[in-house]
Amino acid sequence: MDERELTEPWEGVLITPASISHTGVLVLAGSSGRIERDRARILAQEGMTAMSIRWFGGPGQSPGICEIPLETFVSAVDLLESTGVRRICLLGSSKGAEAALTAVHDPRVDGVVAVSPTSVVWGNVGPGRDGRQRPYRSSWTWKGQPLPFVPYDDGWTAAEAADGPVAVRGWYERSERTFADLVPAAEIPIEETGADVLLVAGGDDAMWPSLPFAERLAGRRRTAGRTARLISRAEAGHRPRLPGEGPASVSPHFRYGGDAVADAELGAAAWPHILDLLPG
Known part of the structure; x- marks a missing residue:
């Protein structure tokens, strides 16, 4: 494999396999903001060109997940396409x-693997470029316009958060x-994409x-006459682990549900379906 560090227009890594690759995969971490280097390597070992980028929190980027331009991912797809791959997928x-689900605005995306997904667009997590976290704004923009979103009921944090x-x-x-009237407009229109869709979710998230969210997404796909595979395990939490990945680290701030065994079992169950969707 060949591993290339990326610095412009964002930090990241591009890994190409030893053999000819027909599939390019953009791997996106969650709110950690990290570059998913190990996951990209696992995919490259399976014969795919794998790229992971830092899509917020890096040089010149918003410090939080606040009004992130979806064009960020379009640019990443541009780079993947330039490597000569014929099939482009997001994970x-x-x-x-x-x-990943929202970025299917790009018609070049052939497949999406959404692990622990949401079915709606949420408000910002952290500050925007102006350093402000309030009032809540959309996590995403497209062509300069914020996407409709569901904000957070701050009454919950005061009443229910604990040490x-x-x-x-x-x-x-x-x-x-609380914001039920905003939910319909904020729904991610996954039923509109022609991309193949695989959803992976744990019932103990x-x-x-994420499992009810995934079921909603799959239901909307069915209603639209399209398909979506849903792989789930009742005991798994928010961070399923793929074969070759170790247990997720323990957080001092958040509970993620599941446990090392259940999360690994969900990742193992999803793995053949991921390989089927992302053929090298």
Whole structure:
């Protein structure tokens, strides 16, 4: 494999396999903001050209997930396309899954793997370029316009947050109820894309209700006459682990649900379907 560091227009890594690759995969982390180097390597070992980028928090970027231009991912697809691949796919986790599902505005995207997804666009997580976190703004923009979004009910944090790692799933559930009138406009229009869609979600997700979100996405695809595969395990949490990945690190701030065994089992169950969607 050949591993190339990227510095412009964003930080990242581009890994090409030893053999000819027909599939390019853009790998997107969630709210950690990290470059998913290890996951990209695992995909490259399977014969895919894999790229992961820092899509916020880097030089010249918004410090938080606030009004991130979806054109960021279009530019990444441009680079993948320039390597000569014939099939382009996105693989994102959590907020990265939200990005991947939303970025199917680009008709060149042939497939999307959304791990622990949401079915709606949410408000910002962290500050925007102006350094402000309030009032809430959309996580994403497209052609300079913020996408409709669901804000957060801040009453939950005062009433229910506690010392130590916190499960914030209830915050998202409460926010959807509080701002129910905004949910329809904020729904990610996954039914409109011709891309293949694979959804991976754990029933014990303590970060947000990714399995109900995934079921909604799959339902909307079915209603539109399209398909979406949904792979789930009731005991798994927010961070499924693919074969070759070790257990996720323990956070001092958040509870993610599941455990090392269940999260690995969900990743193992999803893996053959991922390889089927992302053929090298």
